[in-house]
Amino acid sequence: MSALAKNYNRRKIAFKKGKGSFLYATNGKKYLDFVQGIAVNSLGHANPYLIKAINKQANKVWHVSNAFIIPEGEKLAKRIKQKTFADYVIFQNSGTEATEAAIKVARRYFYSKGKPYKNRILCIKNSFHGRTIAAIFASGSKKMTEGFGPKVPGFDHIEFRKFKPRFPNIRSKIKKNTAAIMVETIMGEGGIKSIPDKCLKYLRKICNEKKILLILDEVQCGIGRSGDFFAFEKSKVKPDIVPIAKGIGGGFPIGAVLMTKKVSSAMVPGTHGSTFGGNPLAMSVGNAVLDKIFEKGFLKNVKKISKYFYNELNKIKSDYPKLIKEVRGSGLLIGLQLFKDQKLFIQKLEDNKMLTIRAAENVVRILPPLNVKKYEINLGIKIIRKVCKEL
Numbered sequence: 001m002s003a004l005a006k007n008y009n010r011r012k013i014a015f016k017k018g019k020g021s022f023l024y025a026t027n028g029k030k031y032l033d034f035v036q037g038i039a040v041n042s043l044g045h046a047n048p049y050l051i052k053a054i055n056k057q058a059n060k061v062w063h064v065s066n067a068f069i070i071p072e073g074e075k076l077a078k079r080i081k082q083k084t085f086a087d088y089v090i091f092q093n094s095g096t097e098a099t100e101a102a103i104k105v106a107r108r109y110f111y112s113k114g115k116p117y118k119n120r121i122l123c124i125k126n127s128f129h130g131r132t133i134a135a136i137f138a139s140g141s142k143k144m145t146e147g148f149g150p151k152v153p154g155f156d157h158i159e160f161r162k163f164k165p166r167f168p169n170i171r172s173k174i175k176k177n178t179a180a181i182m183v184e185t186i187m188g189e190g191g192i193k194s195i196p197d198k199c200l201k202y203l204r205k206i207c208n209e210k211k212i213l214l215i216l217d218e219v220q221c222g223i224g225r226s227g228d229f230f231a232f233e234k235s236k237v238k239p240d241i242v243p244i245a246k247g248i249g250g251g252f253p254i255g256a257v258l259m260t261k262k263v264s265s266a267m268v269p270g271t272h273g274s275t276f277g278g279n280p281l282a283m284s285v286g287n288a289v290l291d292k293i294f295e296k297g298f299l300k301n302v303k304k305i306s307k308y309f310y311n312e313l314n315k316i317k318s319d320y321p322k323l324i325k326e327v328r329g330s331g332l333l334i335g336l337q338l339f340k341d342q343k344l345f346i347q348k349l350e351d352n353k354m355l356t357i358r359a360a361e362n363v364v365r366i367l368p369p370l371n372v373k374k375y376e377i378n379l380g381i382k383i384i385r386k387v388c389k390e391l
């Protein structure tokens, strides 16, 4: 009997080791892992470059307090600044901490401007920003908030619809006390639903007009997952605050909130902190992940190989039009939407030694490592095809 609480409905499978896109289970089987810790292991399992980086740092110093200068963190922040919209970074340990920090930055910004009443955050109903108390009420989903009252105040919700207008009545939802709009650029848990570039631009426009902040949650879709470093890049929209996590650590827990100079001015000493956030071990791994993702041609290859993957998946869709409703996503954040519940489909993939994971709206989420090889994609395609045939 497990002594772990039953807050997860765990699949009956455990692993003894991993290598790249594959996991070796204790049941003796070798699985194609297209979950990768839910978009976390951006460079696959047991990546030699990351192993080297973590070992090297482990032999020097693991952890020191943020009361001291941490050169590895200085370096990682500077690299993020050089390559993105961000001027400043605060490191955390997880996605939910990163979104919480984003909310704190937004509120503190208006406080520092003498407008403490501007503190409400407008979010998409049933989005996902993590599991801490504020983050669940930011998402506003009944499933996540039920039993965890009292309700945390300060969050308002808009709908995100598939058809136009995508954000009905958004203007009327922005009040004098609204501080920011916070959305996932691509809703991951919500079923791999992208906010179209035009809509992102529209959100930016409204934020400018109303003089409020735009927070884009890139915890799942960021760090190369979409084919660009950030999923919002191709829209040319410039956010004010961006929480990141998952992919930046390549499997090591790292979160961060990125921000512009304008809003960072509010984060004076004492306003936020974390014991573990940004420690030397985490920062060394983060730097090693970026070494690879910033390598010339790396993201171009994510785009190229994902295009191939989408093509193949769309061929399967047209062969099984009663089973697959839509192939969607961006880069290697892929959703296969079925007409009915996806549980059996995912189980059958697993029976055929391929691991995927669910998302809302009957979506099978497919998340290969960003350095996935073409033959591994082909193997995945073969297994998906076989399962479609069986169903």
Ligand SMILES: *Cc1c(COP(=O)(O)O)cnc(C)c1O
Residues within 6 Å of the ligand: 093, 094, 095, 096, 097, 099, 128, 129, 130, 131, 184, 188, 189, 217, 218, 219, 220, 221, 245, 246
């Ligand atoms: C996973 C996720 C989070 C929460 O990250 P944790 O590390 O689980 O706390 C927040 N936002 C988005 C968009 C996510 O996908």
